[in-house]
Amino acid sequence: MIKVKWKNICEDKDKRPEVQEYHNWKELPPIPISFPIKGSIGTTGDWRTFKPVVNKDTCTKCGICWMYCPEATIIRNEEGEFEVDYVYCKGCGICAKECPTKSIEMVRESEE
Amino acid sequence: MVEAQEDFVQERETKIIKGNIAAAYAAKSARVQVISAYPITPQTTVVEKLSEFVDNGEMPGTEYIKVESEHSVMASIIGASTAGTRTFTATSGQGLFYMYEMVHWAAGARLPIVTTIASRGPAPPWNIWADFTDIMSCRDTGWMISFAANHQEIYDDILMSYKISEDYDILLPKFVAYGGFTVSHTSKPVTIEDQDAVDKFLPPLPDERGWPHIFLDPERPMMHGNLIMPSGFYNEFRLKIHHTMLLAKEKIREVTDEFGNTFGRQYGNGLIQEYKMNDADVAIINYGELAMQMEQAVDDLREEGYKVGCVKLRYFRPFPVEDVINIARKVKVLGVADRATAFGSPTGGPLSSEVKSALHNSGVSTQVLPIIMGLGGREVSLEQQKNQLKVLTKINETGEFPNNMIGGTFWDGLLEVE
Numbered sequence: 001m002i003k004v005k006w007k008n009i010c011e012d013k014d015k016r017p018e019v020q021e022y023h024n025w026k027e028l029p030p031i032p033i034s035f036p037i038k039g040s041i042g043t044t045g046d047w048r049t050f051k052p053v054v055n056k057d058t059c060t061k062c063g064i065c066w067m068y069c070p071e072a073t074i075i076r077n078e079e080g081e082f083e084v085d086y087v088y089c090k091g092c093g094i095c096a097k098e099c100p101t102k103s104i105e106m107v108r109e110s111e112e
Numbered sequence: 113m114v115e116a117q118e119d120f121v122q123e124r125e126t127k128i129i130k131g132n133i134a135a136a137y138a139a140k141s142a143r144v145q146v147i148s149a150y151p152i153t154p155q156t157t158v159v160e161k162l163s164e165f166v167d168n169g170e171m172p173g174t175e176y177i178k179v180e181s182e183h184s185v186m187a188s189i190i191g192a193s194t195a196g197t198r199t200f201t202a203t204s205g206q207g208l209f210y211m212y213e214m215v216h217w218a219a220g221a222r223l224p225i226v227t228t229i230a231s232r233g234p235a236p237p238w239n240i241w242a243d244f245t246d247i248m249s250c251r252d253t254g255w256m257i258s259f260a261a262n263h264q265e266i267y268d269d270i271l272m273s274y275k276i277s278e279d280y281d282i283l284l285p286k287f288v289a290y291g292g293f294t295v296s297h298t299s300k301p302v303t304i305e306d307q308d309a310v311d312k313f314l315p316p317l318p319d320e321r322g323w324p325h326i327f328l329d330p331e332r333p334m335m336h337g338n339l340i341m342p343s344g345f346y347n348e349f350r351l352k353i354h355h356t357m358l359l360a361k362e363k364i365r366e367v368t369d370e371f372g373n374t375f376g377r378q379y380g381n382g383l384i385q386e387y388k389m390n391d392a393d394v395a396i397i398n399y400g401e402l403a404m405q406m407e408q409a410v411d412d413l414r415e416e417g418y419k420v421g422c423v424k425l426r427y428f429r430p431f432p433v434e435d436v437i438n439i440a441r442k443v444k445v446l447g448v449a450d451r452a453t454a455f456g457s458p459t460g461g462p463l464s465s466e467v468k469s470a471l472h473n474s475g476v477s478t479q480v481l482p483i484i485m486g487l488g489g490r491e492v493s494l495e496q497q498k499n500q501l502k503v504l505t506k507i508n509e510t511g512e513f514p515n516n517m518i519g520g521t522f523w524d525g526l527l528e529v530e
Contacts, residue, residue, distance in 0.1 A: 025348035030222040030283055030325045030356075032349060034335045041339075 039088060044071070048091030050106040052084050059103040065095035123306045131295035134263045134302045135202060135228045135288075136161035138270035140171055141310045142226075143317060144200040146192035148177040148185045152207035153240045154292035155230040159202055182207040186214030186227075193223040194336075196322020198274065201225075204292060205232035205239075205246045212249070218285045219254025219353065221337060222325060224277035225285040226270060227255075230296040231400075233488035241489020242291035244400060244452040248428070248462040254353045256286040256360060257429040259399040263300040266290055268377055269426075271310060275367045278315050280324055282360050284353070291401045291451075293489060305375055313374050357430040364427060383432035385424040388414065389442055392421030394504035396447035396483070397439070399425040399463065402492055406449075409497040420501045425463065433470045440471050440478040445508045447500055449483040449524075451492075460484060460521045479507060485524040496525055 022028050034040055054065075059082065066074040066082055073089040074082055084095075096104040129137070135158045139147065147166070149159035166176040177188050185201050193199045203211060208229060218225050229247045233239035247257060256276070260266040266288065273286045290296065321327060326336055340346040361383060368382030379385060387407045389395060398406045403424035410422050423439050425432070440446050448468075450461030457465045464482030471480065483500060486492040503514055503522065514522050 022345065025345070025351050025355075028345060028348055028352060030352065031220070031336050032338045032340060032345070033326070034338055036333050036335065 043087050044090050045085075045087045048086075048089060048109060050091045050093060050108055051086060052089065052091070052093065052095050052104045053107050054082055054084065055103045055105065056081055058101050060101055062100065064098050064100060065104060068094050068098045070094065124303055124309070126301050126303045128299050128301050129263065130157065130297055130299050131260075131263045131266050131290055132157040132202075132230060132297070133161050134267040135270060136165065137302070137304050138267040139200040140165050141267075141305060141307065142198065142200070142271060142274050142314060143171075143311070144174060144226075145197040145317065146175045146177065146189065146199045148179055148188040148192070148199070148201050150179055150182050150185045150203070150207065152182070152204050154232060154296045155202045155204040155207070155228070157296070158228060158230070162200075182211040183214060186211045186218060186225075189225055189227075190214060190218050190221065190223060193218070193225050194221065194322075194326055195328045196318040196320065198278075198317055199223075199225050200227070202228040202230065204230045205234060208246050209234070209249065212253075215250055215253045215255065217337075220349075222283040222353075223285055224274070224283055224323070226273045226277060227285070227287050228266070228270065229287050229289040230292045231289050232292040237488075239488040240292060242294045242401070242451065242486065243488050244289060244291075244450075245454075245462075245487075247287055247289040248452045248454065250287060251429065251462065254284060254357075255429065256284055256357070256427070258286070258288055258427050259403075259425065260288055260290040260295070261399075261401050261404045261424055263295060263298075263302045264377065265379070266295070267302055267304065268371065268375070268379070271305075271314065272364075272367050272371050274314055275370075276360065276363050278318075279363055282356055282363055283323065283325065284356055284360065289400070294401045303375075309374065313371070361427075361430050361432065364430075379426060380424070381435065383425075383427045383430075384435045384439070385426060386439070387422045387424070389421035389423065389439065391419055392443055393419045394445040394447070394501065394508050395421040395423060395439065395443045396449055396497075396500060396504065397423045397425055397436075397463065397467065398449045399428070400451060402449065402451060402486065402497070405492070405494055406497050409494055409501060412494070413498055413501050418501065418505055420505065428463070428466075431466055431470065436467055436470045437474045437476055440467075440474070440476045440480075443478060445479045445481060445504045447481045447483055447504050449485060449500065451484075451486045453484065453487065458520075460519055464521065481507060481513070482521040483524050484521055490525060492525065500524060 073085040093106050096106045165171045189199045231244045233243035260269045269288045277286045364382040368379050372378040406422040413420050448464035450463050452462050454462040459465045459482035461482050461484045
């Protein structure tokens with residue numbers, strides 16, 4: 001019976017290693033697991049074709065874009081304004097679609 | 113029909129019940145926490161009986177989920193098991209096929225789900241009777257697959273299944289298959305074990321922290337079933353499932369032994385059960401209910417002086433390669449009887465193809481006769497099984513195979529209408 005290292009990780013379930021290091025199949029846990037850390041799958045902003053641009057003049061700071069963003073890339077700054085984290089925003093356009101004052105425009109990346 | 117109300121089973125008692133009802137009692141004895149159900153013949157009375165148990169309050173704390181399809185059955189059971197519960201469901205034939213996508217997922221996620229299959233022939237032609245082609249389609253899913261040959265074995269094997277599947281070194285789902293109608297709808301005595309004894313035999317129910325490798329807790333979020341890029345550990349995770357299957361053979365032997373010592377019913381070495389094999393010249397491997405009838409055929413022919421034996425295959429996955437080689441070594445001609453098809457495979461039968469594969473390069477030169485019979489519930493009589501043993505004996509004595517073989521396989525009992 002092969003000694004399985006993954007038990008050491010899972011024995012203390014409150015322990016959530018940010019980086020798991022495995023060298024071969026014998027060390028692997030039974031299934032791949034990951035724990036939520038920012039950017040665990042890389043800089044997903046690279047995927048974007050259209051970028052959301054917030055018009056701060058018409059924005060009413062209602063926060064609907066912040067609520068709807070599936071990737072939590074809408075950031076509320078200290079002034080209460082909403083900004084986009086372009087490192088991770090995939091450009092899905094949900095924020096622009098949901099914005100009640102049409103204050104978010106989807107701009108083609110190359111046209112900027 | 114409403115059956116007599118009964119309280120918790122407090123001590124072992126023997127009931128005359130149908131195979132499906134034995135499966136329901138086993139789920140009850142195992143204190144399963146979540147059952148998801150969708151009816152399909154011939155499995156339906158398993159989940160009907162369980163709904164009765166839950167409704168009567170005989171399974172306190174058990175969640176019974178009614179869903180709209182078999183696909184959702186397995187999807188919901190996967191969710192329940194991921195959350196850290198002991199789960200159960202049952203299906204058959206077309207229902208299993210509809211469930212199939214999720215069947216792979218359960219094994220890949222390494223969830224110890226136990227599911228019974230009252231096997232039936234795939235359609236078309238439409239068929240609801242005994243035929244193991246349905247469960248054989250799950251050969252490569254990563255589920256362990258065992259066959260229960262009789263009513264008591266259904267009950268016993270489900271209990272053993274939880275102990276094997278939930279072992280932290282195994283963590284694989286498991287099917288228990290038995291013949292539709294031949295076992296599911298016939299009645300025989302079944303001993304329902306004392307609840308305390310079952311509790312002691314089985315591992316404790318998972319607590320709120322769930323299984324060791326996977327858990328759902330909003331306070332401690334984790335992601336599983338993640339995408340692995342081609343350069344990542346995908347090959348290695350698949351190898352782990354196969355490697356675990358190999359380890360499971362030892363666990364199956366261990367648990368079967370422990371079950372025998374605890375409850376007094378022995379099932380060979382767990383993977384196979386031999387019958388009068390010690391001095392046999394020829395023998396047949398069967399699985400399911402026809403393996404039981406074959407023992408009678410062996411007894412009858414032994415009275416006539418034939419040196420014959422038989423083997424009941426209990427596990428198809430993991431496949432008992434070593435045991436099959438040992439059996440083959442004992443005899444000169446080995447019949448392998450399938451109540452299932454594997455169209456276009458080397459022999460046309462799923463088990464006979466496996467046996468031939470296991471014997472290749474094993475140094476055993478035993479002749480193998482693949483047999484296919486009893487598809488779609490076609491009756492396989494005692495006389496027919498005795499004749500199969502005689503065919504094997506003839507091969508042994510004269511080297512002559514039957515002259516009506518098709519693609520190297522003996523299709524026994526084909527209709528010839530005048």
